[in-house]
Amino acid sequence: MNKVLLVTGASRGIGAATALLAARQGWAVAVNYAANALAADAVVRAIRADGGNAITVQADVADEAQVLHMFETIDATLGRLTGLVNNAGVVDVTARLDQMSVARWRRMFDINVIGSLLCAREAVRRMSTRHGGAGGAIVNLSSAASRLGAPGQYLDYAAAKGAIDSFTIGLAKEVAAEGIRVNAVRPGLIETDIHASGGLPDRVRDLQHLVPMQRGGTADEVAQAIVWLLSDAASYTTMSLLDVSGGR
Secondary structure: OOOEEEEOOOOOHHHHHHHHHHHHOOOEEEEEEOOOHHHHHHHHHHHHHOOOOEEEEEOOOOOHHHHHHHHHHHHHHOOOOOEEEEOOOOOOOOOOHHHOOHHHHHHHHHHHHHHHHHHHHHHHHHHOHHHOOOOEEEEEEOOOHHHHOOOOOOHHHHHHHHHHHHHHHHHHHHHHHHOEEEEEEEEOOEOOOHHHHOOOOOHHHHHHHHOOOOOOEOHHHHHHHHHHHHOHHHOOOOOOEEEEOOOO
16 A cells, blocks of 8 residues: 655654654655745655655645645645644743733634644545545644643643544544544644744743753654654554653
8 A cells, every 4th residue: 555644844854754754664745845945845856866756735724625635646646645743833922911912813723723623524535445445544744732731921822722632532532433544643842943933942942841851842752753653653543642652
């Protein structure tokens, strides 16, 4: 069976690390990006330079029309999908609930939750034996914030990731008999650009004293967990919420 993987938000950070590692393990990878085509192209070039097979696919995962077009492009270029990593996500600036706007919440849930639901729906339509597929694996990116709550920082992000945990559990049960495994990885403090996008470029350094291992993690350490969950080595693993958080 051809191993065809879509990684959303794969132009940087955990998504890029996952795309690179999966390609080295034999996956043909669709590298999704919303806006930064140059960064996505760089990931694809790195994969191809290493002998792998990859393409870029542009889509805002919160936009249904763009998601449908992305999946059609993958169908036509790489073939029928057998793996999905729902990695695309956003944070926002640090704030309390009483300082937040509805517009902020809509953006947070449109991208982090509805985007994951949309991509998973299209993946199930291709992977499920009920739809003539050969099975597959879905890995959702949650966060340690889903159980910590992120008070005083971004509890709306934590709430969105709590929704991802519930979605992972429900979908895993729904499609387990159709050849699809569904799991989530919950990273803790990881050294990526997402902190700067939320206005806290030094967040990992400032909070690493709260981590029992006394350091932040790397994108590659998270990617290792994701790619394992995608692999046949995890063939009896579904409905898992795997913490990659240094003990926090």
